[in-house]
Amino acid sequence: MKKITGLVAMCCLALSLSAQDYVELNYNLKTGSEFTLSQESRSETYMTVQEVVQRTTRDYNNKMSIKVTDAAPGRFTMQWSYTDIKFNFNAKNQNIYVDAKTDHPDEPLQGALKLMLNQPFSVEIQGTGNITKVEGLDQLMEKASEAFAKLKSDERDAYKKLLKDQFGTDAFRGWLEQLLIIYPVHGIKNGTQWEESVPLRGGSKAG
Numbered sequence: 001m002k003k004i005t006g007l008v009a010m011c012c013l014a015l016s017l018s019a020q021d022y023v024e025l026n027y028n029l030k031t032g033s034e035f036t037l038s039q040e041s042r043s044e045t046y047m048t049v050q051e052v053v054q055r056t057t058r059d060y061n062n063k064m065s066i067k068v069t070d071a072a073p074g075r076f077t078m079q080w081s082y083t084d085i086k087f088n089f090n091a092k093n094q095n096i097y098v099d100a101k102t103d104h105p106d107e108p109l110q111g112a113l114k115l116m117l118n119q120p121f122s123v124e125i126q127g128t129g130n131i132t133k134v135e136g137l138d139q140l141m142e143k144a145s146e147a148f149a150k151l152k153s154d155e156r157d158a159y160k161k162l163l164k165d166q167f168g169t170d171a172f173r174g175w176l177e178q179l180l181i182i183y184p185v186h187g188i189k190n191g192t193q194w195e196e197s198v199p200l201r202g203g204s205k206a207g
Contacts, residue, residue, distance in 0.1 A: 026127035026183055027076065027125070029076045029078075031069065031070060032067070032068060033067070033068045034067045035065070035067075036063065036064070036065055036083075037063070037065075039061070039063075039064070040061050042057065042058070042059045042060075043057070043058045044056070044057050054091070055091070056089075056092075057089075057090045057091070058087070058090075059087070059088040060085075060086070061086040061087075062084060062086065063083045064082055064083060065080070065081050065083050066078050066079070067079045069122070073127075076125055076126075076127070078123050078125070079120045080121055081117075081119055081121070082119070085113045085116065086100070087166065089162070089166070098110040100113035100116065108151060108155075108159055109147075109159060109162065109163070111147030112146075112147040112148065112163055113144070113167075115147060116144050119143070120136065121134070121136030121137045121140055122136055123135075123176070125180070128183045128184070129181055129183055130182060131173055131176060134172060134173050137169045137172055141167065141168050144163060145159075148160060
């Protein structure tokens with residue numbers, strides 16, 4: 001389940017008709033444009049271990065700001081940052097709920113998510129919607145992991161893995177790939193159909 005708001009302007013299409021009635025579909029963004037994106041999503045995974053089914057759920061309620069920093073022909077670079085993060089993780093009878101803006105001294109993940117707020121990273125997409133780069137998010141994960149410095153080694157490693165699996169580059173890219181429509185690289189006629197394949201990545205946030 002996903003509810004996305006504030007993305008209408010971002011998903012503008014550039015339409016041009018040729019003499020053969022072909023239509024070019026692509027994203028049309030302008031340098032300096034700013035957007036706000038709200039994400040509400042839930043994912044569930046099931047794993048069977050020794051005939052026992054293990055269920056893991058992840059709920060997200062996040063807000064992000066997006067600014068187009070460079071709009072070149074067929075390519076757009078955007079600066080993203082989280083402005084609010086609420087995350088609920090449930091697995092193996094363990095439940096973790098955190099609100100990045102609400103201090104919770106007994107929950108290290110809250111401190112990590114707070115360090116992620118308003119910290120920019122960049123995303124580059126092609127005009128067709130294909131993602132070509134996600135930069136700065138791994139460094140942001142390292143900075144956020146400073147919140148785990150006082151934990152025991154095994155606890156610190158577990159929290160770092162949880163943070164990376166849910167908010168790292170692969171997780172973010174997997175979620176964004178499912179959000180963006182991918183358009184054909186060539187013009188199409190009215191009624192043309194095409195299929196879109198999205199790879200599954202570890203820790204993907206969409207459900």
